[in-house]
């Protein structure tokens with residue numbers, strides 16, 4: 001049994017930690033809920049008990065064995081070292097330490113052994129990256145992927161609680177013929193979409209797109225894999241979707257790929273050529289698996305394969321993956 005803390009407990013990811021830790025009977029002797037001073041005194045329920053939220057400070061971690069951080073990159077940079085100094089093992093959902101060579105970047109279906117190499121911090125990868133690598137990894141093992149091209153369709157909750165509220169508020173305002181307020185996103189999201197997730201970088205890609213490139217190479221230990229991503233925000237509340245195209249060293253037929261994916265951990269193949277016979281974000285809502293469908297051989301390349309991947313990014317892309325990392329550590 002562990003003394004556990006959640007930094008960012010009041011956020012979109014924080015709330016999912018509470019649900020999942022309860023559902024999975026994660027062994028906890030004491031749970032500390034941390035957030036900004038705005039939330040101090042609020043209560044959140046865990047296993048039928050009301051727990052009062054405390055302010056995240058450098059002194060929050062005395063006696064804490066394990067801390068999950070989901071309070072943004074700035075807070076991770078500011079507070080995680082205090083936690084590590086206090087002897088706490090930290091699993092961080094932000095991008096603060098993901099590309100640090102000293103910090104393992106872990107997806108339990110792929111590189112669980114890396115979790116044990118931590119020096120106090122384990123990074124949880126970017127949400128769009130996690131669901132993509134869960135599908136890529138078994139295909140890479142079977143036929144060596146040389147190149148990946150991916151377009152994402154990312155839900156509003158990827159931008160936190162305020163992203164979901166903005167979609168709902170704009171939809172209501174639109175229905176009532178009222179002006180739409182834009183604050184959480186760079187443009188109107190209701191009845192719209194935009195190819196802009198995170199900030200633009202000098203190479204013309206966004207930071208989210210470059211996370212998908214660099215983090216995939218690190219998790220899969222495949223620095224030579226060529227990857228290009230276009231990340232798009234869509235008016236969906238929860239769960240990200242991705243159209244993925246791969247080029248393999250050895251030819252993979254659609255049927256071979258289907259069988260490999262069906263026998264791979266954490267994946268459900270839903271691939272029937274009928275209405276609704278493919279994964280959709282609404283169906284993935286609050287589920288733990290990564291869904292793959294629309295698997296087909298690419299007409300434009302003899303060793304090309306294309307498919308569609310959907311997962312609940314608040315679960316597998318964030319809280320669930322972090323918790324699974326903790327479960328790997330627990331199991332030893």
Ligand SMILES: NC(=O)c1ccc[n+]([C@@H]2O[C@H](COP(=O)([O-])OP(=O)(O)OC[C@H]3O[C@@H](n4cnc5c(N)ncnc54)[C@H](OP(=O)(O)O)[C@@H]3O)[C@@H](O)[C@H]2O)c1
Pocket residue numbers: 007008009010011012013014034035036037038039040056069070071072073075093094095125126127157158159160161162313314317318
């Ligand atoms: N949403 C996703 O799909 C997703 C997926 C993977 C990773 N992540 C990462 O997870 C982190 C949280 O994301 P989210 O979507 O849950 O965001 P969110 O809904 O906006 O929640 C942010 C959390 O951080 C806390 N926080 C903000 N400023 C703080 C401060 N100065 N001191 C202490 N706590 C502070 C907030 O507390 P208050 O309520 O008190 O403001 C809240 O609990 C981010 O690093 C994000 O990149 C998110």
